[in-house]
Amino acid sequence: MSRKNWARRGLTSVTGVTEADRSRAATYLPPWAVGLGLYPVSLLSHWMASDPAALPWVSAGMTLAGGALTGVTWLAASARAQVTRLHSTFTTGLASFWFTAATIADPTEPVLWGSWALAAPAVALSWNIRHLLRNSGNDNGAGGGLFEKVKLAGVQAKQIDVAPGRVTAQLQLPAGEMTVADVQGATGQMASAMRLPASSVRIAPNPDDASQATMTIVPVDLLRHPRPYPGPSAPGGSITEPLVVGTYEDGRPQRIYLPGCKATHRNATHYIVQGASGSGKSHGAKLAWTEILTRRDVNLVVLDPSKGEQTVKFLDTHTPIVLGKNRCADVMTRVTGLITDRATKLGRWGLDEWTEEAFTRHGMPYLVIWVEESPKVLEDAKTLTTIAQEARSAGISLVLSLQKASFRQMNTDIRSQLGGVWCFGVNQLEDATFTLSDELIEAGANPAQWKNRKPGANYLEAPGFDEELFTIPARTFAAANPELVQVLEATAHLRAPLHPDVAKHLGLSITSAHGTAATSQGGNPMELSDTFTPHIDPLDGELSDEEENTPLTGPANHEPDLETVDLDAELPEAEEAEFGRPRPTREEVRKFMADRITQLLNEGQTRITTRDFHDPERYLGRTRGWVSGELARLAAQGQLRDVGEDNRATVYEIPAREADAA
Known part of the structure; x- marks a missing residue:
């Protein structure tokens, strides 16, 4: 073997790249070359058309040329698959439109520069993805397709649709040999094979056929920056509109x-x-x-x-x-x-x-x-x-x-x-x-x-x-x-x-949080019926310094026939009244819960839920949600163990050492 061949073989063994790999990679370069080369060419075209006298003729000529080129692409691709024909025509039309606009205006304008930076990679990637999917799982590209690389041989891309910003492929799985879950588990590997972010590949099952799925690929993250607010969508419309x-x-x-x-x-x-x-x-x-x-x-x-x-x-x-x-x-x-x-x-x-x-x-x-x-x-x-x-x-x-x-x-x-x-x-x-x-x-x-x-x-x-x-x-x-x-x-x-x-x-007043009356359609303060009284919680908030230091004034005597009473006189002793027991403190409730858990343990029960604390609002003065939070606190402290759910209630198990101690 010649020294040249030995050198080539040694380079291949080190880099892992063969001549076939280089040849295959070269088939992905043309869309990138065209997309990247479009910008410097537009700079030259804009400079050549900078003469104000020639600009109208240049504009008209380039518009006609772009339309003609798009039409020729549509006709020339008539023998190809419909999706290829549409993809080719769309790419040509988009490139012609942008090139014409850049020539007439200025490619360095933010709108034109930004649209090129976003659209060129997206379109180039869409062609690469179609090429990769077209050679996946069929006779045209055996051994070199996407699905073979991620160990999903047998999956076929039956239909590939290209839209702005995404590529969609209808997948046919080998019936009885593979499930949609198998393909979903390989989305990260697919994204890696296409040199895309992990979240750019999604697989959705076909609800009517378990052997089919839809794969969506988003080459460029269009959500990287939020879009500007366009204003209200339907001012004066109905809430039935979205x-x-x-x-x-x-x-x-x-x-x-x-x-x-x-x-x-x-x-x-x-x-x-x-x-x-x-x-x-x-x-x-x-x-x-x-x-x-x-x-x-x-x-x-x-x-x-x-x-x-x-x-x-x-x-x-x-x-x-x-x-x-x-x-x-x-x-x-x-x-x-x-x-x-x-x-x-x-x-x-x-x-x-x-x-x-x-x-x-x-x-x-x-x-x-x-x-x-x-x-x-x-x-x-x-x-x-x-x-x-x-x-x-x-x-x-x-x-x-x-x-x-x-x-x-x-x-x-x-x-x-x-x-x-x-x-x-x-x-x-x-x-x-x-x-x-x-x-x-x-x-x-x-x-x-x-x-x-x-x-x-x-x-x-x-x-x-x-x-x-x-x-x-x-x-x-x-x-x-x-x-x-x-x-x-x-x-x-x-x-x-x-x-x-x-x-x-x-219990709402027609005022805002600042106390200003809201206005109706006529522009006047809204009026309520005489029966309405705004609800105000006197305990929700704080008194101002002025309110706190101002003594309260009792109401005027509006019933003079009643006997006047000396407010400073001592009240007579009253008989003891039977009141309901006061709301238990948090410590009392926690002690009750501990006693209840001990009781359940003595009865041989080692798993508990909130249902084991019957009617907590009556007996504990707490809601069931509070009891749930208390059990979670005990679990966080290691006194209980969260073991899952049963009938929408979290089940807690008492650790063996606690059970033995009880």
């Missing part, structure tokens, strides 16, 4: 529906909004609130028991705001009465659910109750469960926002009634499993990939949507508070005033 809060990674708008629609068989929906601190869920809420408040037939009530005005301040006088844990809890206890009142009226009008007719003919707007940091008001699980079960038919959507929807934070009965999930970044994938469906997780949805590093990135899963969108991540618009305030002020005349029944039942 709220547009962001865009999916393929450019489609992200929509949220609240009321039901009989024509499309979509039910009214409650939502749970989940996301770690800093994941952007509060910003998403602001966009949704702004969308709601630009509609003509809806009321919005926002409750925040924890953060004060930090999140809701920008709403100002535009909608009722309830702050403080006590006030929020009080308002939620009043919702059941409102539900009964609205449901009765809808039934009287011949409506089995809220429709636009309820507003246009009877003046009843839809109602959205949005609760931020909802665990602070979820302690009354019984009331919240009733609201979640009955509110939708009365034209009310309940939105509960929290960081982690674990069983300790939210009652499972409540969670089962919340049909929609808006999940932002979470710290661990296990956190998302509390809300997102198992099918969505198996299809590749992973909000833990973002945590709080990509604020606004989210998944949306709700009834009535195209299920294809469930697995596609989205990101909310970028909008500053002044932009949203400007929209709210510009559309103030469009929104419905707070309905008197809502104000009456929930």
